[in-house]
Amino acid sequence: MTEYSFSTLIYAALTIISTIGLYQIIALFQHKFNTIWLQPMLITILSTIGILSWQEISFKDYFESSWALNALLEPAVVALGFPLYQHLETIKRQWKSIVFVLFTGALIAIISSFLITMVLVGDYSISVALSLKSVTTPIAIAIAEQLDGNVAITAFAIILAGFFGAIIGPLWLTFINVTSPKAQGLAIGAASHAIGTSIVSKISHEHTAFASLALIVSALITAIISPFIITFLTSLL
Amino acid sequence: MSFKKSELFNAAYSVFALISCVIVGRLLAYYIPTLPGSLYGLIVFTFTLHFRLFDADRIKATVIWSIKHMGVCFVPAGVGIINHLDLIKQHGIAIVAITFVTTFVLLTAVGLHYQRYETHKKSLLKP
Numbered sequence: 106m107t108e109y110s111f112s113t114l115i116y117a118a119l120t121i122i123s124t125i126g127l128y129q130i131i132a133l134f135q136h137k138f139n140t141i142w143l144q145p146m147l148i149t150i151l152s153t154i155g156i157l158s159w160q161e162i163s164f165k166d167y168f169e170s171s172w173a174l175n176a177l178l179e180p181a182v183v184a185l186g187f188p189l190y191q192h193l194e195t196i197k198r199q200w201k202s203i204v205f206v207l208f209t210g211a212l213i214a215i216i217s218s219f220l221i222t223m224v225l226v227g228d229y230s231i232s233v234a235l236s237l238k239s240v241t242t243p244i245a246i247a248i249a250e251q252l253d254g255n256v257a258i259t260a261f262a263i264i265l266a267g268f269f270g271a272i273i274g275p276l277w278l279t280f281i282n283v284t285s286p287k288a289q290g291l292a293i294g295a296a297s298h299a300i301g302t303s304i305v306s307k308i309s310h311e312h313t314a315f316a317s318l319a320l321i322v323s324a325l326i327t328a329i330i331s332p333f334i335i336t337f338l339t340s341l342l
Numbered sequence: 343m344s345f346k347k348s349e350l351f352n353a354a355y356s357v358f359a360l361i362s363c364v365i366v367g368r369l370l371a372y373y374i375p376t377l378p379g380s381l382y383g384l385i386v387f388t389f390t391l392h393f394r395l396f397d398a399d400r401i402k403a404t405v406i407w408s409i410k411h412m413g414v415c416f417v418p419a420g421v422g423i424i425n426h427l428d429l430i431k432q433h434g435i436a437i438v439a440i441t442f443v444t445t446f447v448l449l450t451a452v453g454l455h456y457q458r459y460e461t462h463k464k465s466l467l468k469p
Contacts, residue, residue: 182412184360193388213448270448288454
């Protein structure tokens with residue numbers, strides 16, 4: 106029994122050290138070559154998937170070994186409260202407009218994703234999954250279950266939306282002349298939740314503050330309005 | 343040496359602050375299950391700093407370091423995609439395309455809308 110737990114511990118330590126090591130090496134390359142495609146989180150995830158399938162290691166084993174890393178996610182998200190605190194005064198002054206902008210955004214996101222998926226794929230549970238993809242994982246999963254959405258596809262689409270918005274978002278927003286850090290942060294937080302927020306935190310503190318804010322407010326709004334919108338849209342179709 | 347000690351103290355202090363907010367967040371999520379614990383924790387952390395329950399100057403360095411490196415914590419959850427490869431093979435292209443397009447629609451809507459509001463506000467302030 107002790108031997109078993111000792112080797113589990115060694116595996117866990119090795120898994121975590123190699124994950125962090127790989128991540129840091131890619132981060133170093135990204136810094137050196139300055140390209141958006143060398144996103145450390147994305148590349149580490151893809152290479153780990155590659156290694157797991159190649160070595161025929163089950164995800165369950167990997168996830169158990171990397172448990173500690175996953176557990177750090179919670180305090181890491183809590184830490185995003187710091188940039189939010191730094192910009193609290195600005196946010197207080199613009200509270201109403203921020204909520205209004207994010208409410209409209211959530212409405213557009215849910216309706217467009219649900220309808221487009223209904224038309225193209227024609228599957229209700231996938232449509233629900235995609236209409237929730239801009240929301241942070243724990244909330245989206247809870248809503249997906251409540252509305253009989255496909256939970257696995259919800260989780261997958263959330264990660265996709267996180268990377269699309271965070272990697273190409275700043276370039277796209279600058280291209281369409283949205284250059285204000287507040288507007289960029291808000292847009293990326295609303296579209297790409299915690300993954301987006303953690304990636305744009307490299308750009309500026311203002312980005313992080315507004316992205317964290319959008320992450321919270323959008324999640325709340327979506328949790329409240331999505332059941333009504335989806336029931337309503339389903340009754341129309 | 344004493345500088346080093348105080349740096350270490352600040353790090354421990356920050357860990358304590360973060361963990362207490364995680365715990366309060368979890369309690370809130372248990373009693374009011376609208377938001378997940380981590381988001382409640384984020385809100386609680388913001389307010390404890392705002393009302394000076396924790397000293398922001400002591401916390402700053404550690405928290406900025408954590409945010410800079412938090413990306414690595416998403417890796418295990420992201421690798422979870424491997425469990426759904428069948429579904430992805432079946433509907434992958436549609437899912438990727440729709441996610442791509444609607445994410446851009448949302449980015450554009452929120453970004454333009456908020457920036458328009460900002461410039462409008464500025465032009466009102468000008469004489």
